[in-house]
Amino acid sequence: RRRRVDTDVEKEPTSNKAANNDFQFDAAFENMNDNKETKGNGEGTNPLPQSQVSSESIDEKHSFSQSIFSSEKDGKTPENLFAEKDGKVLENLFAAFPFPTKDDAEISHNKDFTLNLSLSDKLSQQVRSSAAAAIIRGPPATRHFGGNRGGLATSPLPNYGNRLRGVGAIAICGQEKTVLYTHDKTPPGKTLPIGASGAIISDIMDSQGSEYLCCFLAKEKRIVVFELKTKTVVVELQMTTKLNFWRYLPPAAHGNTLVFMLITPVGGFHWMPLNESPRPQQAWKRGPELQGKKPIAYEEGGSNGLLGAEAGSTVALLLASSTTTGAPVEAWCIPVYGDSPAVCISRDVMGAALLQPPGVKKGKPFSPLIVVTKNADADSSQIVLEVRDILSDTPVGPLEFGNVLASVSIGNADIEGASLESINEPTMAMGTSPAIFCCCLGDIIVVIIRKRGRVLVYQYKDNLPIKIGQKDVKQYVVDAAIRRGAEEEIEVVLLLCAANNVKNGVVATISISKNDPGI
Numbered sequence: 001r002r003r004r005v006d007t008d009v010e011k012e013p014t015s016n017k018a019a020n021n022d023f024q025f026d027a028a029f030e031n032m033n034d035n036k037e038t039k040g041n042g043e044g045t046n047p048l049p050q051s052q053v054s055s056e057s058i059d060e061k062h063s064f065s066q067s068i069f070s071s072e073k074d075g076k077t078p079e080n081l082f083a084e085k086d087g088k089v090l091e092n093l094f095a096a097f098p099f100p101t102k103d104d105a106e107i108s109h110n111k112d113f114t115l116n117l118s119l120s121d122k123l124s125q126q127v128r129s130s131a132a133a134a135i136i137r138g139p140p141a142t143r144h145f146g147g148n149r150g151g152l153a154t155s156p157l158p159n160y161g162n163r164l165r166g167v168g169a170i171a172i173c174g175q176e177k178t179v180l181y182t183h184d185k186t187p188p189g190k191t192l193p194i195g196a197s198g199a200i201i202s203d204i205m206d207s208q209g210s211e212y213l214c215c216f217l218a219k220e221k222r223i224v225v226f227e228l229k230t231k232t233v234v235v236e237l238q239m240t241t242k243l244n245f246w247r248y249l250p251p252a253a254h255g256n257t258l259v260f261m262l263i264t265p266v267g268g269f270h271w272m273p274l275n276e277s278p279r280p281q282q283a284w285k286r287g288p289e290l291q292g293k294k295p296i297a298y299e300e301g302g303s304n305g306l307l308g309a310e311a312g313s314t315v316a317l318l319l320a321s322s323t324t325t326g327a328p329v330e331a332w333c334i335p336v337y338g339d340s341p342a343v344c345i346s347r348d349v350m351g352a353a354l355l356q357p358p359g360v361k362k363g364k365p366f367s368p369l370i371v372v373t374k375n376a377d378a379d380s381s382q383i384v385l386e387v388r389d390i391l392s393d394t395p396v397g398p399l400e401f402g403n404v405l406a407s408v409s410i411g412n413a414d415i416e417g418a419s420l421e422s423i424n425e426p427t428m429a430m431g432t433s434p435a436i437f438c439c440c441l442g443d444i445i446v447v448i449i450r451k452r453g454r455v456l457v458y459q460y461k462d463n464l465p466i467k468i469g470q471k472d473v474k475q476y477v478v479d480a481a482i483r484r485g486a487e488e489e490i491e492v493v494l495l496l497c498a499a500n501n502v503k504n505g506v507v508a509t510i511s512i513s514k515n516d517p518g519i
Contacts, residue, residue, distance in 0.1 A: 123505050135172060142430075145481035147297060147298060148438075151440065165203050167183070171213070196217055200246060200247060202248045210227055211229060222239060224237075246260060255272065255308075256309065261300075289342070290342060301368030307363055315335065332344055340398035343401070345370060352373070355371050369387055383412070410456055448480050453473045457470065473494060477496060480492065
């Protein structure tokens, strides 16, 4: 049954307004009456602020289609939102999807590991050219594949329906429909008659195949969550201030349930649409140094050591920059549900990620490690990979950084010996920062130099990143994610921009397998 969130608001100080940029939603939360009785006012929650900033960043042509909610006006059930249109099901945007082939795959061997590279057909062979261009451009205010997950406790949920966790579907939104592109699904595209300005999607959350699409509606200034299996509207959230960034978070981040992260000029909010009282809970506040910063990437890590509905992350990693073109990327660590301020890791990083430390035991609290790539020094073009730990007396206590546990050189930032003439940067909603993607899972650290199209794979062992392989995909890396594959494999999934056409691309998968499972 559809629910509307009732939440009080405060007026946001004018000094806290974030600067306008290409990926800010003009949104926030305002009073609505819940049509379902809830328990209390959501103890432990914080009201989101109100803003008077007008919308300048969402194009009218991407605004929410009024016809989508005709079911509400005509008294029809929400199931009819997904009915056929003019007698035809909207599934024809995508052509048949060919599975990635290894016929032309590059294979490199390490005595302990094997790396296999496979490439899909071009996007334009899987989808229409306009859809391929939209996939490369990507969604606003979020990463294509959703973002990193490597610093969290291992998910207690299995892979339902043979769908592997870790790589989200890409949502292409328009005035009258939304298309979900899932690179390893047949067919890869699913078209829904839901107009939206942007959307993010969850994993499959249960054995019934429940999957949740979270849509932002610019004209309505609302966020609506749809459950795709039952074709129903779950909950709506009215907005009155900016939404700077959003993403789906794995269940381990908060209560082992469905959770979306909403970053506003005030801070970060966990939104649990399935909770009895689905009011967003403020997980952290923006300090003065983060005001006006443009979020580029976000992830959470660590564990408070609790199980079930009380389980949660302890640390957030935020990559942000000013709105100035070419501004350096800053890396910040923020306590989740803690009172201490954010701590700046570096004012100029090339990339960063959270890593689960070795020896983590189920049900025990831990703080994640931080993986950072940066220039060795101001006058050097050498890139270094650093691993350092986080110190905290309690899971929500003040953060301090320990010593650098390991530091290794990973190459030359000038891309010596590689031609860049054929590697072009596409136009993307989120821009081209950061310069390097860092992806972590278990003891594996993957460093991806986007402009070079180079993928470096390390195993973090005995407090040292040991290089186990390298792949040169020779195309610009639009986005990347990592997940557990079949059996003992780990898969790195890359969305690549075609070298000769910035509006086309392919999906590459690098499978990392241990030659000896005991390693």
